[in-house]
Amino acid sequence: MSVLLQIGRRPPEPEPGPDSARPGLPAEIRVFRSAHGAHLFVADGSRVYDLPEATAARLEAWTAATSAAAHDPAADAALAAELGLPLWGAAGVPAPRIDGTPAAVPPLASLSLNVMQACNLSCGHCYADEGRFGGNARAMPRETAFAAVDRLIAEAAPGAGVVVGFMGGEPLLARELVHDVVDHATRAGADTGHAVRFALTTNLTTVRPEDAELFAAHPFTVAVSLDGDRAGHDVLRTAPGGGSAYDRLRAGLDVLNRHGRPRHLSARVSVTPYTGRLKDVLEHGIGLGFDEVGFAAVVSAPDPAYEIGASAFAGFLEQMTECGETALAELAAGRPYPFGNFQTAMYELHTGGHRPYPCGAGAGYLSASAEGGLYACHRLVDDPAFRMGSVAQGPDQGARAEHLAARHVDRAEPCRSCWARYLCGGGCYHEVARRGRPGCDYIRGWLAFCLRAYVELSESAPEFFRRTTPSDLPGDPAGLAR
Structure with a gap:
């Protein structure tokens, strides 16, 4: 059984790099539903796919069975291959776009x-x-x-x-x-x-x-x-x-x-x-x-x-x-x-x-x-x-x-076991240093809503995405750093 359709643009292929231990299937995917059916969010690459309902139900049961950290990576990969899911480790799927390797220090921008x-x-x-x-x-x-x-x-x-x-x-x-x-x-x-x-x-x-x-x-x-x-x-x-x-x-x-x-x-x-x-x-x-x-x-x-x-x-x-x-x-x-x-x-x-x-x-x-x-x-x-x-x-x-090495989201707890980690990035450094991460459930809840809204907006008003560019969007007013 295979995934039917990837929605949106395909992210760039990853640069070759060292592999690292992944935290388990629940941290790699999230099944969600919209007015148009069941869908799959893949954390690596922030990819969104349509899913058959039977596949969605099976994945939900699988990911709810135990914690992300306790999952067997081999069993996860086998399930992904059986269902034809586009996860790293499955046949024909490239290495993950993000692993635990810290980013190199870029030029100042x-x-x-x-x-x-x-x-x-x-x-x-x-x-x-x-x-x-x-x-x-x-x-x-x-x-x-x-x-x-x-x-x-x-x-x-x-x-x-x-x-x-x-x-x-x-x-x-x-x-x-x-x-x-x-x-x-x-x-x-x-x-x-x-x-x-x-x-x-x-x-x-x-x-x-x-x-x-x-x-x-x-x-x-x-x-x-x-x-x-x-x-x-x-x-x-x-x-x-x-x-x-x-x-x-x-x-x-x-x-x-x-x-x-x-x-x-x-x-x-x-x-x-x-x-x-x-x-x-x-x-x-x-x-x-x-x-x-x-x-x-x-x-x-x-x-x-x-x-x-x-x-x-x-x-x-x-x-x-x-x-x-x-x-x-x-x-x-x-x-x-x-x-x-x-x-x-x-x-x-x-x-x-x-x-x-x-x-x-x-x-x-x-x-x-x-x-x-x-x-x-x-x-x-x-x-x-x-x-x-x-x-x-x-x-x-x-x-x-040192900053980039210590604060990579895949090296942080509990971030590395969270499906939303590559959308969140681990939270504002200022806030985490002073208060920890009190808003994690909020962030996951907001992003879960946004996933549903994204699918529905893609269906009802695809022209929104054709006319929206980075210059139309807000950014950190001082940094514009992403």
Whole structure:
């Protein structure tokens, strides 16, 4: 008996590499159902196939019989061969696309600059502690910022595009420096044949016309921190003098609309126990005119009262799925519905996205502190465990290699026994280092919904995948690192 049809694009064939012990069939596959029948998800390559119902039932019984770790690999391979499943180890199937071999350290492709490690708002859920990262407020000197850009270009692959990100705190408190860096990076990139793109994360309360003109004149992605409507936003963000942070954000949007919008303008909602109904927040953000709106649960915050704990993830999943069902219905009807989490998941499933790491942090992406230290990402600035060199001396290749070796998802527990591991990558390094992995059941639940939605959207609106490209999708606003 054989699988009937692979849905979506075929991922690239793997490079030859050493084999490694696989954790068992339950970690390699997931049977799921949609309105169109039974299907098989294969973790290696993020492949999706249609299945005969009888095969689906047999696989479900097999994988439920015992734990992934206890399965006999030989018996798994025999079952795969008998059923004609496209799993590694079966006849005619190539070696796995991902094994336990750590990735080689790639050239640097993206660098964020913490140009202002201070903020004009006070938010209890801010992972950066108002940009101070547990230390003192400080600004990046101009010579450090220029040297960081020069370092990025020097470390990049010849002719490759690069991304310069601006982070904080609130980076627009250092607007003169931001403008100068854009000018310097554009000229430096032109001299060396490196196309430079830019990204900036902001609360949008201090944006000026000249900033909007800068965003419109250059290839900018701008991510705006949004927490809901006026009441929901202001309960989490305290503005100086007691004013409304939401009113200032709306005024900032008006500045962008009048003087120049960036190439991509997104809203990022940090979900806390105080966040209102997610669908209401999502549609409010869409109504404000953002190109996409996405959610991220606050797992690690200076004040634990703002963290989403393990018990709260069930409710978070229910609300995310509600938003996803709405997105599925709207997109299937041919109407735009820019729910960022959903659109990204659909694209990654369609293209066979799979990776042994959650992002490019410590690999193609690093972040520079105000003093010129290099760290794995903008969330890990000033954390000595994730320091990876300096702007002056260059990236520490040994530290980057150790990072990639230690954090490969197939070397992590319980990740290596999870069917979703190559879609998740093991979880945000910042969150795992501070809180562990409290959201694993949520991640599996969200991805299980996305698998069903992917099949149904492929049937009802295949044109969505023809017109969606990576540039249409949100990314880490500072890293764009995957």
